[in-house]
Amino acid sequence: MNNPNNDIEAHSEEHSFRDTMATADASGKRIWLYPKNSKGKYTNWRNALSVLFLAMLISGPFVRINGEPLLLIDILSRKFIILGKIFWPQDFHIFLLIMIAFVIFIGLFTVIYGRVFCGWVCPQTIFMESVFRKMEYWIEGDWKDRMQLDKQDWNAEKVFKKSVKHAVFFLLSFAIANLLLSYIIGSEKVLQILTTNPSDQLGTIAALLVFTVVFYWIYAKFREQVCTVICPYGRLQGVLLDKKSLVVIYDYIRGEKRAKFKMHESRKEIDKGDCIDCNHCVHVCPAGIDIRNGTQLECINCTACMDACDHVMKTVGLPKGLVRMDSEVGVAEGKPFRFTMRIMGYTAVLVVLLVFISCLLVFRSDVETSMLRTPGTLYQSLDDNKVSNLYTIKMINKTSGQIAVQVKVLSDKGELKLIGKDLVVPSQGMVETAAFVILDKKDIKKTKTDIKLGVYAGTKELETFSTTFIGPVY
């Protein structure tokens, strides 16, 4: 009969990896990772995608649509540009909806595809794995060379390689800091800062250097800890993933019991699985984990272990896919991936939100008008059986060109008379003026009448809005 204590001990030993981090020893000291350079089909796809995303990231502040950048997040001036369209704090509701859609998108995406965003799209991973890590391989060599270099005493070779690496890392960090600043204050201002006397721009130069040092520290020292310790998305995986989510997974049914390949000729005859316990999947892992322990918080779904294992399987003449993209249900029951009701519900909400946001973006008015009765005034009775109300008009131009506008009363048979000259709203600016709305006494049926007005640029209607008109009832 089995001793239950033995079972408990075996279980705790099997799950002991859950009590520790792959990157910290028992005393909590950091274990430095030396991931092996990954090669294979998925790595090639990931590299190609990284080049595309890097090109998009770098060109973002420089590409212009109608003279405006693709993306600008000017927090200081509270001005935001998305795909060349300028958004002001008045458009906050659009941002709120975009944020809601984004959160739902992330949730939906994770439920279906697990954490593939982290490994394939996240700028942190792209910069770390496709820029800084590649530089490290290039300067210091592959994992064993780097391990050896770190172990060896300081000599001319080590001083040279470390100096070159950290100089390159610092320059790259400076470039990323400039890129980030271009998204905040615009590429023209960054170019202007870089080409003028530094003593005239001390504040901005200091901010640039702080960003540079932070990026340098992240990519030279902190590295994979960002995904494990800081990133909230990584922490949410336990909530978002279910057993049907696609993840990078080890097929334990096929792989266990693992055993070194040389131990036997025919694995099935001696009751061994396909995993030859070569640890190649662990060596390439940038998070330092063993995917054979199951889905773990640290795994960013980069698929490097899939490439490594496929290569091993091909070499030993076994089918590929021992480590693959699949769901837990898929591995346990051999069931193909299916859309669940939850995924379909998320998708429906996402599509509705995206359509709604697209409509808001496309049909957003170029001007935004507020027209309120001037405080402290009531109505004025005029000689010709008419009544007037005095209004204050504030108009914001959300485009990069000035607009000459006319405001017309659309409801009732009233007219609007501007006090002062024609209304011209400056580019990306605001104008404030006063105007009378005049109605015939016979058209006033209530003390407070709702009136509809329209803003026009020539014959083009830019916006319609409502305000109230006060008058005596005759």
Ligand code: SF4
């Ligand atoms: S376990 Fe595999 S997919 Fe996950 S981070 Fe490591 S190498 Fe990438």
Ligand code: SF4
């Ligand atoms: S690479 Fe494949 S065969 Fe080698 S240890 Fe990992 S899962 Fe097993």
